């Protein structure tokens with residue numbers, strides 16, 4: 001019977017999964033860019049595409065540093081996140097709302113990657129693979145920066161623009177007199 005796998009095997013497995021995830025993202029990011037109306041958002045997705053291509057090359061160095069062949073293994077997690085993003089792009093939203101939704105989709109992917117790289121770094125460090133850990137840390141920093149950039153765009157106007165569009169047609173501003181809200185907000189509260 002084969003011996004049970006070790007943390008080293010788990011590390012290689014996780015690297016293959018992440019390598020495949022990055023490859024899937026190089027196909028998804030151009031779609032997110034194309035669907036963006038805000039030019040800064042489009043640019044953010046385009047520049048992260050370039051980073052992602054670099055990250056693939058960097059992962060190849062990580063495999064080499066561990067004397068492993070470069071290989072991917074289908075990443076179901078990122079496939080699901082990309083699938084959800086595709087469904088959103090098929091919805092009929094106003095432009096700014098679509099941008100807000102594209103940011104949400106993008107941030108799901110970034111957080112998935114941040115979790116993956118965080119684990120890879122911790123495992124590599126625990127086993128003394130310092131070169132691999134160093135390379136992986138560079139990518140984690142890029143993922144965090146990409147996530148932060150998306151938050152900045154969302155909070156820097158896109159969410160508010162979408163919120164204003166949501167409330168412009170049918171509502172008086174909240175607090176504009178006691179009759180402003182249809183159906184008393186107090187009903188059902190004590």
Ligand SMILES: [Fe+2]
Pocket residue numbers: 022025052055113143
């Ligand atoms: Fe990435």
Ligand SMILES: [Fe+2]
Pocket residue numbers: 048052109110113143146
């Ligand atoms: Fe990323």
